Amino acid sequence: MGGITMTRRGFAALAAAGALTGCARSGEVFEEVGADVAQSNFVEGYGPVADGEYLLPGVPSEYLEGVNRRSLVAYTGDQAPGVIEIDPFAKFLFFVNEDGSAWRYPIAVGRAGKTLRSTTTIRRKEEWPGWQPTANMLRREPEVYGPFANGIPGGLASPLGARGLYLYSGSRDTFYRIHGTNDLGSIGNSGSAGCIRLFNQDIIDLYDRVPLGTRVVIRTYEDSVRIEGEAMANRGMELPPKIVSPETIYGALEDSAG
Known part of the structure; x- marks a missing residue:
């Protein structure tokens, strides 16, 4: 796939694909959410990104209010540097520095992520x-995942976004992931599909910082209250499940490949 110019249909597919679960313990996909993204006036660090052969859309400032950036x-937590x-x-991921x-990155916590x-x-x-x-997943919910049995290739429409960090227990893949998302409204919330999700601009930043x-x-609720305060x-909020048709995703892939 060469350089990509995304159509309105393509941007709709990005938002929809962002809510497909990247983990094996969830069962929701999201409906089409179409939007043309203005290419100006972005918060620093969240503008459009040329990443290899892909042009990643910027994140509108409405999704970045307050602590959601x-x-x-x-660092006021209990972990050592490098963790x-x-x-x-509180819907945060912290990568602890030596000093x-x-x-601190805002995250979305999917139903699978809440069991981690x-x-x-x-x-x-x-x-x-x-x-x-x-x-x-195919066995438990064939009506949800059957149409996607052949998978979605890496790229702008992938549910795992721009980067994936794969979590293991010893040598065993847990099927939990820290990954990107195009479902911008999910960041700072929970109840959506997937594991631990970040804005694509943030997962790229984190990916470059953390070594294998x-x-x-995982912080407990009691520690979250102690460290961040009860309100934080x-x-x-809990997000309701939505549905997206496979035609939305695969149609956009065909458009972008054309």
Whole structure:
């Protein structure tokens, strides 16, 4: 696939594909959300990105209000430098630095991501990863995942976004992922499909910072309240499931390949 100029249909597919689950424990896909993205007046760090053969759209400022953007903050958690700590309640991911600071990224916590409890390790990193439902997903919910049995190739329409960090327990793939998303409205919220999702601009930034072997620790609700405060520990809302037709995704792939 060469350089891509996205049509209105293509942007709609990006928003829809962003909500397909990249994990094996969830069962929702999202309806088409079409929007032309203005290419000016972006928050610093969230404008359009030329990434290899892809032109990644910018993130409109309405999705970046308050704490819902990447920040370098004083780290007040309990983890050592070089660790990723995920707070699924305050909807933050922290990458802890040596100097007592941390990069804080807003996240979306999918239904699968909310079941992540144990400490894991990043054993695999992929740029523009493709996605395919697992055999278990196809068996449990064929009406949802059957149309996507052949998978979605890596690229702008992939549900895993621009980057994927694959979490392992020892040598075993947990099927949990930290990955990008095109479902911009999900960031800062929970209840959507998928695992732990970031704006694509943020997952690119995080991907470049973390090496293989990085530990990923999940913060408890009690620690979230203690560290972030009760209000922040209850940030966001539960998002209802929506449905997207496979024609939306595969049609946009055909458009972009043409």
